[in-house]
Amino acid sequence: MEWAEGTGKTLEEAQQKALARLGVSADEVSFEVLARPGAFSGIFGRAEFRVRAVLEQPQEPEEPAGEEAVGTEAEEVGAREPEPAELPHADLGEAARELLQQIVDLMGIEGEAQVVGATSEEVRLNVVGDDMGLLIGRHGATLDAVQLIVAIGANKQVADGARVIVDAEDYRARHQAMIEGKARSLAQEAKDTGKEVVVPNLKAYERRLMHLALRGDPQIETYSEGDGDDRVLVISPVI
Numbered sequence: 001m002e003w004a005e006g007t008g009k010t011l012e013e014a015q016q017k018a019l020a021r022l023g024v025s026a027d028e029v030s031f032e033v034l035a036r037p038g039a040f041s042g043i044f045g046r047a048e049f050r051v052r053a054v055l056e057q058p059q060e061p062e063e064p065a066g067e068e069a070v071g072t073e074a075e076e077v078g079a080r081e082p083e084p085a086e087l088p089h090a091d092l093g094e095a096a097r098e099l100l101q102q103i104v105d106l107m108g109i110e111g112e113a114q115v116v117g118a119t120s121e122e123v124r125l126n127v128v129g130d131d132m133g134l135l136i137g138r139h140g141a142t143l144d145a146v147q148l149i150v151a152i153g154a155n156k157q158v159a160d161g162a163r164v165i166v167d168a169e170d171y172r173a174r175h176q177a178m179i180e181g182k183a184r185s186l187a188q189e190a191k192d193t194g195k196e197v198v199v200p201n202l203k204a205y206e207r208r209l210m211h212l213a214l215r216g217d218p219q220i221e222t223y224s225e226g227d228g229d230d231r232v233l234v235i236s237p238v239i
Contacts (some may be wrong), residue, residue, distance in 0.1 A: 002055040005034070007101065007112075009046045025239040029053040034097060048101065050094075088118040089162050093125075096154035096164050100125055104134055109135055109170070122163040125150070132168040140175060143168055174211055181233070183210035187220045190218035190237045207233045 006017030022029065037070055051199060093115040102111040104127055111129030118124065127135060136143045151164035167173070189220040190197045197212065207224055212235055216219050221236050 003052055005050060005052050007050045009048060009049070012047045014049040014051045015053065022055060024053075024055060026220055029055055035094065044238055048098070050098070078161065081196050087122050089123050089160065090118070090160075092154055092160065092164070093118055093159045093164055094167075095124045095157040096123055096125055096150050099153045100127065100146070100150045100166060103149065104129075104135065108136060111135065120162075121172045122165055124165045125167065126170065127166075127168045129169070140171060142229075143171065170180050174197040179206050179209045180213040183213040185215050187217060190235050191219055194237055194239065196237070199235065202233055207231075210235075 004018045004021035006014045006015055006019070006021065008014035015026070018031075019026060019029065030053075032052045032054065033049065034052055035048070076205070077081050097113050097115050103199065104111045109127075109129060109132070111132065111136040113125055113127050116126045134142070135146065137145075147164065147166035150166055154164055155161040165172070165236060186197045186199060199207075202210070211222050211224075214222050214235065219238050221238055223234050223236070224231055225234060226232050
């Protein structure tokens with residue numbers, strides 16, 4: 001089954017976006033309305049239509065009974081792709097996507113919120129647009145705040161909650177790569193000098209990323225010390 005989704009302030013706008021993604025006309029699809037304005041109106045007073053356009057498949061001529069027809073139904077069932085509703089935390093993902101899109105719109109940012117992945121433990125969203133600097137903020141501070149709001153708001157709408165990760169133009173992936181690279185560079189410094197390297201001014205998740213990045217190095221051990229804002233990561237050579 002081939003389908004695409006679209007969002008818009010009006011039902012027609014949402015339908016047209018879905019049709020554009022499929023590259024077909026309206027008479028070739030059937031529409032399903034997934035969300036209507038009002039789901040979060042008590043919070044932000046604004047919402048969008050979200051529709052799914054499903055491409056109608058032409059009916060195939062009946063196959064004659066015989067060996068060629070054997071197993072056809074089983075193959076079709078086995079090859080069927082899971083519908084979005086069958087994915088982990090589908091309801092949470094949609095609630096989070098809708099709330100995130102409203103925040104992006106209210107900030108005056110030209111971007112589209114998308115659900116990009118889901119596991120049994122978390123739902124991941126990404127905002128795609130031309131300039132995500134305002135959404136990301138200094139050192140990702142705004143993005144962290146938006147993520148917290150979306151996680152709390154979306155989890156209140158569903159019975160089966162999970163962790164919600166909000167990204168913008170893959171900022172978090174790029175930042176993670178940078179932190180891991182910094183960890184390896186500082187670890188090499190500790191090996192070369194034989195002295196501990198103290199890394200201050202890290203967020204809790206950044207310390208965790210460094211711990212994980214160096215966990216497999218038998219010549220290095222890492223630990224954290226201190227409290228609150230004074231907590232630091234120590235990279236120590238194994239002598």
